[in-house]
Amino acid sequence: MKRDLISITDYSKEDYLRIMELAADFERNPNQRLLEGKVVASLFFEPSTRTRLSFETAINRLGGRIIGFSDSNSSSVTKGETLHDTIKMVSNYADLIVMRHPLEGSARYAAEVSSIPIINAGDGANQHPTQTLLDMYSILKTQGRLDNINIFMVGDLKYGRTVHSLLMAMSEFENPIFNFIAPEELEMPEEYKMFLREKGIRYFEHREFTDIISEADIVYMTRVQKERFSDPIEYEQVKNVYILRNSMLANTKPTMRILHPLPRVNEIHPDVDSNEKAYYFQQALNGMYTREAIIAHTLKLK
Numbered sequence: 001m002k003r004d005l006i007s008i009t010d011y012s013k014e015d016y017l018r019i020m021e022l023a024a025d026f027e028r029n030p031n032q033r034l035l036e037g038k039v040v041a042s043l044f045f046e047p048s049t050r051t052r053l054s055f056e057t058a059i060n061r062l063g064g065r066i067i068g069f070s071d072s073n074s075s076s077v078t079k080g081e082t083l084h085d086t087i088k089m090v091s092n093y094a095d096l097i098v099m100r101h102p103l104e105g106s107a108r109y110a111a112e113v114s115s116i117p118i119i120n121a122g123d124g125a126n127q128h129p130t131q132t133l134l135d136m137y138s139i140l141k142t143q144g145r146l147d148n149i150n151i152f153m154v155g156d157l158k159y160g161r162t163v164h165s166l167l168m169a170m171s172e173f174e175n176p177i178f179n180f181i182a183p184e185e186l187e188m189p190e191e192y193k194m195f196l197r198e199k200g201i202r203y204f205e206h207r208e209f210t211d212i213i214s215e216a217d218i219v220y221m222t223r224v225q226k227e228r229f230s231d232p233i234e235y236e237q238v239k240n241v242y243i244l245r246n247s248m249l250a251n252t253k254p255t256m257r258i259l260h261p262l263p264r265v266n267e268i269h270p271d272v273d274s275n276e277k278a279y280y281f282q283q284a285l286n287g288m289y290t291r292e293a294i295i296a297h298t299l300k301l302k
């Protein structure tokens with residue numbers, strides 16, 4: 001049976017731990033030619049820098065070949081070809097498809113149509129499971145554990161697919177605490193809060209966080225995503241609602257680290273970048289090792 005990664009819940013806790021183990025192995029030795037003779041299709045129907053380039057670097061480091069597009073305007077989608085037909089075609093050519101698409105549910109649909117495994121590189125505001133796995137690897141590397149982590153999620157918790165996936169994955173570990181910091185318009189959706197309540201996991205909601213940031217193990221900043229708003233006025237009202245500055249970090253735990261899936265706009269001031277607690281660029285590097293691990297796991301190469 002093919003092994004797709006569409007939602008973070010497609011993986012068990014054992015899978016998460018296996019990915020962490022493999023990512024550490026690829027970090028020690030990134031160039032392992034496990035994909036020799038294989039072709040990976042990289043289909044990005046929506047813009048990306050890190051996800052696409054780290055996947056493509058991972059494929060190169062594993063000795064595979066890449067086909068695909070970074071702009072669907074260069075594909076027959078512009079002539080009206082459906083996602084169904086595109087996936088049917090590409091699954092004839094490649095051994096694995098990595099796909100980003102703006103529509104929620106598109107990756108699951110692609111997996112149903114495809115005869116080869118699909119890795120979801122982000123489907124609308126729904127899920128971004130490979131980001132979650134690299135976030136978990138970053139948490140594990142910086143905190144030394146995945147249990148007992150107090151995570152502050154800040155910004156766009158409504159449309160932010162990365163926080164949705166991370167919440168679900170971290171809830172598999174012991175005693176997580178979630179602090180959600182968002183304006184009313186961008187609060188964590190009820191379905192995720194209900195998910196936590198049903199599992200008996202503590203969460204707290206705030207509008208501000210400067211007076212409680214000292215409790216955080218991880219501050220997970222997110223961008224207010226202009227592309228998800230249908231009303232530009234609503235976006236203007238919330239776009240700069242939280243800006244993390246270096247001066248706010250004075251009383252934080254020495255081990256606290258700031259994560260951000262990136263790209264950032266204004267939500268982390270550049271004066272934070274030189275603080276040792278700023279971990280977002282290393283986090284993006286961890287993405288390459290983690291994506292090597294996900295490919296190896298998906299194709300059962302290790």
Ligand code: CP
Binds near residue numbers: 049051263
């Ligand atoms: N974190 C992330 O998904 O970044 P990109 O949109 O640049 O891939």
